[in-house]
Amino acid sequence: MIAALRVAVVSVAFLILTLALLPVQLIALATGHPVMRRLPRWWHRVMCRIIGLNVRVSGQLSRDRPLLLVANHISWKDILVLGSVADVVFVAKSEIRDWPVLGWLARLQRSVFVEREVRRKTGTQISDVSARLVSGEVVVLFAEGTTSDGNRVMPFNSSLFGAASAALPFAPEGKVYIQPVSIAYTGFHGIPMGRYHRPVAGWPGDVALGPHMLRVIRDGALDVDIVLADAVPFDAATNRKAIARLVEARVREGLNAALRGELNR
Template sequence: MTLAFAKLRLVLHLLHGMWIVAVRFPRMSDATKLEVNRAWSIKMLRLAGMRLVVHHDERRLDHGALVVGNHVSWLDIYVINAWRPTPFVSKAEVRKWPVVGWLAHQLGTIFIHREKRRDAHRTMHEIVERVAGGGLVCLFPEGTTSDGVSLLPFHANLFQAAVSAQCPVQPVCLMYEGRDGRQSTTPAYIDDVSLGQSLDAVLRGGPFTAHLYVGAAIEPMSDRRALSAKARDAVGAGLVALQEGLKVSIAPAPAPVHPLQSDSGDELPPSPAVPGDL
């Protein structure tokens, strides 16, 4: 398959997502929206040459929680949504991205203007409202992407939302495995790499396996800095566990298969126990 054809398939899938949200979503129940969103995200990963493996899914919180994790790539959003659709906190610039920005807005993304100090307070209050009402919100406390080999410092400000709402925090960790069975930094969207260049690198460098490690829930705390530190420790422990796992299972072991996919890569009916995506 040529690079141009692979890109065309992704663009068509994004446009199909816009059509679903604009035409079908108004007539869907919330549960059906989740399932459709999840199935769409699984296919998005597949078109990008990604398999998904979820570790410790039994720890998943489905209501009234703040989800926090490390941030490696623009693919992270689709990985998390393929696992369990969750609205995100994102930089305001994403709202202006063609197609992707519109989809993010329609799916409940909370956009934050980082350069405006007051906007952090607005964002925090919006997160509180959502999780206090039983919803979920995901944020990346590093504030930017990294190569995924180690963690950057966590910013504690938005953890105030979990303190104010007295809701649990669900730590998750993402890591990408290359075709050689080792951790890959190719999907990392960092430095001066453009979105187009990053997409080219992913499509040329695959196939990949996206690993998502679900950490144990952190109970409500009264200090946002202590909560941020505990969450970072939990995400860091997940990263170490994933990295150590690859050292044990380096190629030629077969690539892991997501429980929602057959060995041929075909999608199986979504499990009713896991919420869905666009």
């Protein structure tokens, strides 16, 4: 009974918040007003509180631009969590565009959709992402290309760093900065979350979205740690595969430190 009531309350709060901000965002998108970048952050912050995501941040968002945030990917909740921390845009798989509700929200927050399997579109898609970087927007890339169980970081796809290379000719100093970001779900109702319980937070690709979303809304109260490592400069002399391995290693270090409770707050 309590669980059903919580789902109802969260659903109503989501509708009220979204419908209240929707006209403002649509007008901002139509006119190009800067609030179109800030409004999603407000929405994400409130939704995190409504759902029960307690977001804790270690480190600082880099002030360097152009800035690409490269993170591990555990769940659809990562969008809410990172979106509540900074004014960002996400690189998302093209199929998300057509998902009910989530796809619509992704379009409203100006996500860049890419078709990773269609090589003939790769150049155009990379240009879209690099244009956002050069314009000063902070772009988030989930370099694993899929979600995990939250206990590990899977290998990063170095080809996804192509947007950083494409932005270099237009970057003021001939550099793009890549900041490793680790996302870790570490607590459940205030109790440290072990490997066994982490699937409550994780959303591996073979788990249906609807039931998992309902479970998260019903249970709530998840502690999430965001670890922002130092940004790494990327220039024309940088090897893309080498930078992918370096960033992957730093994201893994941040995840492991968070899971072991070794973060300095």
